[in-house]
Amino acid sequence: MHALRLLPLCLLPLAGCAEGVGDPAPGAGFGSAVMTNVAVQSGQAGPLGTLQQRFAAEAPTTITFAFNSAALDAQAQAVLAQQARWIRQFPEAHFRVYGHTDLVGSPAYNQALGLRRAQAAVAYLIGQGVGRTQLEAVASFGETRPLIATTAPERANRRTVTEIDGFMAGHPNVLNGKYAAVIMRDYIQSAQAEPRLGVETGAISAASASTP
Template identity: 35%
Template sequence: MAKLKTALILATMAVAVAGCQKKRPETLPPGPGAVDPGTAPGTGDNMGAAQPGTAAHFKQNIVSDTVLFGLDQYDIDADARRILDSQAQWLTQFPNTRITVEGHADERGTREYNLALGDRRANAAKNYLAARGVSAGRITTISYGKERPIALGSDEASWAQNRRAVTIVLN
């Protein structure tokens, strides 16, 4: 009888939590990529161009602001190096720009474990950028663990998107 009560309580909690999850929007915004500011409709003479040194300019001129990691990993692989090299190149052009590197994890694991893993991911990206000539004093890190997922599914494709470090330009 006690096992039945426990099972009913757990099932009720699972249904309650599942009902509270955010729904994925039907249409997603376009992914990061190069933007030609001169072709934006109604912009005239580069009125749509991002101001150099801004967050928008950063996103327009780098490969990506996001580095992805494997399960329980925080090492910088070849794809991450390509992304971080483009970020380092942009950051050396704007030496007064400060950034924050956010570390994230997927939903698996405890809150504490994922916060520590997110911290290791953010610091791995920070250390790589510093090794490429970006002053470490310009870079802060923060870990959100599993608290800010970008993909809301409970499958490998969603988890892979959530295992990341994101570079944010502070204006």
């Protein structure tokens, strides 16, 4: 009976530790990963959302296309190569590539063109060593989600966007609930040293992760 009364008190420090999961302090080690697991299992944090944020922060997620084309130019290939290096470090995650067009052309044509762009990006990622089962190009938004609202040709609207949409159901880490080990995993040093490419401007900025 006494043990049962004390149990909630024992859990209080764990609940406190889970606060702020997903944004660990600089230099935090695997203690943060333990806190992430506690938060995930108690419903206080979403591992998928945390990994989505990490992908968006550490890899360029968007490529653009020439008018009426699904061909990948050199800059698009460079961005996809960066995506592939990141994705290969997270075999537990499943990704979707969404294709978009500008507002020139019919909705039906643009829907098909957006899907072709997504399929081209997926094919390139597979060629870079990403597992086929990790990637899906089934959702095209055609011309329905422009970044810039104009009926004129606009390259920023002719794009694909790569996003994490879930975890691989049969992966051992997922089956064992090792979400923290996934989220806190360091990616390879060569990817850390790779500069990020500005997708629409071609500008190069320093990689966000520092090399140890």
